[in-house]
Amino acid sequence: MKKAISFGLALVFVLSFFVIASAEPVVKFYGYQWLRYENKVVGSSVDTASDTSQFSIPRTYLRLKVTDTGYEGNITMDINNVQYGQVVATTASAGAVDFAAWLKYASVDFTKVPGLEQIDAQLRVGIQKVYFGTLDVWEYPLIDKEPVDRNGIASSADFGAAIVGRLPMGFGSYELATFSGSGYKKLDTNAEKMYNASLLVTPLPGIYMRGSYIHNITSALGAAVTKDFNATAAVVGYASGPIEGWTEYMTRFDASKASGSASGVLVGWSSYLGINLSDSLQLNAMWMQNNPDTKTVRDDRNVWQAGINYKLNEAVLLQFGYEVDQLKFPNNDVGKGNSTNDAGTANLNYFWAQTKWSW
Amino acid sequence: MKKLVKIAIVAAFAAVLAVPAFAWKFPWAEKASNKLSTQGSTTVLPIAQAEAEAFMKVNKDADITVSGGGSGVGVAALIESSCEIANSSRPMKSKEFVLAKSKGVNAIGTIIANDGIAIVINNGNKATALTLEQLKGIYSGEISKWKQVGGTGDAIVVISRDSASGTFEVFNEKVLGGAKLRTDSLMMASNKEIAETVAKTPGAIGYVGLGYLTSDLKSVTIDGVTPSDATVLDGTYKLARPLFMYTNGEPTGIAKDFIDFILSAEGQKIVKETGFVTIK
16 A cells, blocks of 8 residues: 555656646755854763863755746755764764765655645655654754754655645645655665655644654565554644744654663653844743653653854854753663662753854 | 643643734834835835835835845745735745744735736737737747737747746746746846837737836737726736735734825825736
């Protein structure tokens, strides 16, 4: 059945070329870059803490958008620094300068597909965002990744095909997608595919709810073993004047992580609050709680973040952030049921300063 | 259970914040009541500029800034609360409405004028009428001789607005309907340029806003309908569209005063003077 769906989407993809007729394409080149400084203190006490500080360019997005009758194409090339991006030279010695370049997004929206156009939907094919919780809508008001990405539940982009549609009367939107399941950095070696569905409802201006689901059966080509992977996210968000925020719940079951001592189930909660004090000054805060495995004792972690954004002008944003990442060492207190004992708790402190400029 | 209570508290808090108003700012971030920022469509730009000048002559304290960028840019600015009025030569798209609502912006559009596109040919051409199908054929290159459509002369010289213009956008949608524009079309940057070129080129055909029709040009009927203010208003002329100003919620304060001014007899006179069609 799933392969039939994949084949059906592929067929629609091919047929879509016949409804494209070009007039005068509009081409737009734009992008942005992050220039970052990070100071990180790791340790459970002053005596054992280690201190690192680092400059980096964790993201350079070069974007090209081509719009014409019947389609819109997008290409995003990401060039980034190794430390915060993807390690391409594992033998690089400390202090070495290295950069990686990735095709982060490369997709075409077919906007006039018969049957879809009539229901205000379009077909999107290629490397695109994965539609899950806050993953694809996070615009980095705080410097670090949003909870889904941080918890490694899903890759932020993947290769596949999606139907992206809107509900009538601006009541919301939805996405139905099939992806490689391998993420955008890897060749698709997944014999089965990942399925992703998401529904956003905006009953009133300022209130929205989103539910997202991923089902993936990972199976290397030719391998007999398959592993179930399911993830669900629910988001409730609000925005009113200068205040916006959301609360997100997520859970994931990964059969490959389940064993006699592990359930393979992750549960996470998070809340974000942003306040625009003025047109140029914004305060942000986020809390994330993450229990990586519900069966493992004392493996949960709490993260608190606070940040200040200052918009110098339309093209330049200055960001400052602070994070406390508190994690508990597994099994230190097995049998005691004493979660207040900090003997096995480590705190990681981060300070960030970042310039984001765009063109 | 405790988590459900947390969600309920957050949801209730959100509802309290969202329901009373959608466009509020902290007192220190409020703009002066005499300041207004409008942004968006380049088609609407000349109307907005002329109206702002006239409005500020009457209201000496008013400080209205008008900028272009395109309808999409204006709508995005409204959603990000960086302008009070988004000028748009098209209705907002459903995905823009969804994004606006999720950002607490209740976008409400007011039609401030109409825009009609007249098909013009050289005065020496005997053609008087075209159908939309013939027009599509001419602009796509399927029809290349005037004798194929009852005109004078041999080759048809096709003149179009450049693809960045809102006028091209509506022409592309309503006439070409996805067909490819003739590759040898002459692309002009303004209505004025098209009018001047058609007036002095015997085999030329072009399209301009109704305000640019002069005795130097001959306009043809489309599907038997003559382009005029009346046929644009009654909907019988097919190459027409409304022009919008979008606000967050019903317009208030100086935004309301400005839009009310545009909708007034004086404001609509300016609409006509700038080459567009009034709303009634």
